Amino acid sequence: MTAFNQxxxxxxxxxxxxxxxxxxxxxxxALSLSALKKLNASIYQSxxxxxxxxxxxxxxxxxxxxxxxxxxxxKDGLIMMNNGTVGPMPKPVFNSLMRYFRVQVTNPFDVxxxxxxxxxxxxxxxAQFINASPDxxxxxxxTTEGMNxxxxxxxxxxGDEVLLSTMEHPGGTHPxxxxxxxxxxxxxxxxxxxxxxxxxxxxxxxxxxxxxxxxIISISHTVYISGLIAPxxxxxxxxxxxxxxxxxxxxxxxxxxNLDMKELGIDFFATSPYKWLGAxxxxxxxxxxxxxxxxxxxxxxxxxxxxxANARKFETLGQRADALTLALGEALDFQNAIGKERIExxxxxxxGYLKRELGKIPGIRLHTSQDPYISGGLxxxxxxGVEPKKIVNYMREKYNIVVRTIGNKEKGxxxxxxxTHIYVFLKHVDMFLEGMRHLVRRKK
Ligand SMILES: Cc1ncc(COP(=O)(O)O)c(C=O)c1O
Numbered sequence: 001m002t003a004f005n006q007x008x009x010x011x012x013x014x015x016x017x018x019x020x021x022x023x024x025x026x027x028x029x030a031l032s033l034s035a036l037k038k039l040n041a042s043i044y045q046s047x048x049x050x051x052x053x054x055x056x057x058x059x060x061x062x063x064x065x066x067x068x069x070x071x072x073x074x075k076d077g078l079i080m081m082n083n084g085t086v087g088p089m090p091k092p093v094f095n096s097l098m099r100y101f102r103v104q105v106t107n108p109f110d111v112x113x114x115x116x117x118x119x120x121x122x123x124x125x126x127a128q129f130i131n132a133s134p135d136x137x138x139x140x141x142x143t144t145e146g147m148n149x150x151x152x153x154x155x156x157x158x159g160d161e162v163l164l165s166t167m168e169h170p171g172g173t174h175p176x177x178x179x180x181x182x183x184x185x186x187x188x189x190x191x192x193x194x195x196x197x198x199x200x201x202x203x204x205x206x207x208x209x210x211x212x213x214x215x216i217i218s219i220s221h222t223v224y225i226s227g228l229i230a231p232x233x234x235x236x237x238x239x240x241x242x243x244x245x246x247x248x249x250x251x252x253x254x255x256x257x258n259l260d261m262k263e264l265g266i267d268f269f270a271t272s273p274y275k276w277l278g279a280x281x282x283x284x285x286x287x288x289x290x291x292x293x294x295x296x297x298x299x300x301x302x303x304x305x306x307x308x309a310n311a312r313k314f315e316t317l318g319q320r321a322d323a324l325t326l327a328l329g330e331a332l333d334f335q336n337a338i339g340k341e342r343i344e345x346x347x348x349x350x351x352g353y354l355k356r357e358l359g360k361i362p363g364i365r366l367h368t369s370q371d372p373y374i375s376g377g378l379x380x381x382x383x384x385g386v387e388p389k390k391i392v393n394y395m396r397e398k399y400n401i402v403v404r405t406i407g408n409k410e411k412g413x414x415x416x417x418x419x420t421h422i423y424v425f426l427k428h429v430d431m432f433l434e435g436m437r438h439l440v441r442r443k444k
Pocket of ligand 1: 084085142143144145169171172220222223224249250251252272
């Protein structure tokens with residue numbers, strides 16, 4: 001208890017009192033479980049009644065979103081406009097995380113019965129959330145692990161090619177660099193514009209790069225440098241026509257976009273639910289399409305790797321931090337209560353407004369497309385004569401807005417990246433724009 005007081009953690013959570021916290025950390029398990037159930041139920045009840053009252057209200061600000069934003073754990077006054085690395089957690093998810101840790105600690109026997117059953121429910125929920133089958137869902141630890149599972153697990157020999165874009169994250173590049181060094185495969189880099197003009201530019205660049213040796217396209221779906229949303233559906237179509245597989249690094253995708261694996265048609269899809277979905281760090285998702293599962297070797301082997309007839313053969317990792325997985329289930333419930341489509345629409349509305357207004361400020365160069373089909377909640381830009389680091393520091397000091405620098409000076413991708421998740425308001429975007437206008441005026 002003292003430790004919590006010392007760090008100030010309890011005191012800093014809005015609507016989550018010290019008493020609530022202590023209640024389920026130290027009370028008997030039955031009492032704490034029911035207290036938590038009640039705590040979460042009241043939050044969902046409030047979302048349901050908001051949905052009923054304001055379902056027609058699609059304005060980016062207003063009562064609906066204001067009320068929803070209160071269900072996130074933030075320090076007072078912090079305006080979180082960076083969902084990279086890790087994003088914030090809604091209260092019910094935090095409540096569940098604590099609850100399930102407690103279950104595991106107080107009754108370790110539950111790992112034989114209660115916890116596997118609950119994990120099965122989460123797998124089914126995850127599958128439904130991305131329009132896939134539970135048999136296609138691998139519960140990983142993060143995107144990097146998912147990308148490594150695919151790169152390691154495919155049989156490829158010297159000279160076989162993988163196509164990467166020039167905008168990949170290290171977690172999407174290094175698994176292939178390792179394979180290149182170990183097996184002599186060839187990595188071909190396909191250039192992508194900053195921003196690209198449209199879908200055709202990207203698709204035709206990959207189409208041209210495919211050769212008879214190409215085995216797989218490994219591409220960032222949600223490009224961390226530029227905010228591009230790669231056209232996976234179109235890329236899968238041209239790749240599959242030539243017998244080439246497609247792996248998507250969608251670290252930011254789940255929780256930001258209304259994902260549909262069937263619609264995208266890809267073979268492998270790795271994502272990190274702790275950026276935009278509000279899940280705890282340490283639990284991730286890899287989708288492996290049923291039809292390609294026999295092409296992929298498991299990287300980790302324990303009981304089941306050779307007998308499971310579904311994607312569970314890729315996750316025989318032994319004991320896991322199950323509370324993380326079960327809290328992921330709660331994160332899915334939270335977003336489902338709001339609605340995936342509505343979440344994507346709001347995120348894109350806010351980003352669209354930000355990009356439009358940034359575009360009016362002289363000297364600003366947008367690195368992100370204005371087209372909502374190939375962009376999402378990440379917006380990147382640069383300004384001649386204003387250091388990105390200076391922008392980041394100024395926004396934090398003046399408005400308590402958190403954004404980040406991104407990219408690489410030598411490659412011409414260096415800039416600032418802004419995330420616009422559902423708890424950001426137009427007034428926050430306006431504050432950011434006001435700050436940018438000031439910085440641009442001052443440089444003269
Ligand atoms: C596009 C992309 N890929 C991969 C990663 C790595 O994600 P993780 O650390 O969750 O594995 C990130 C992290 O921000 C990313 O932005």
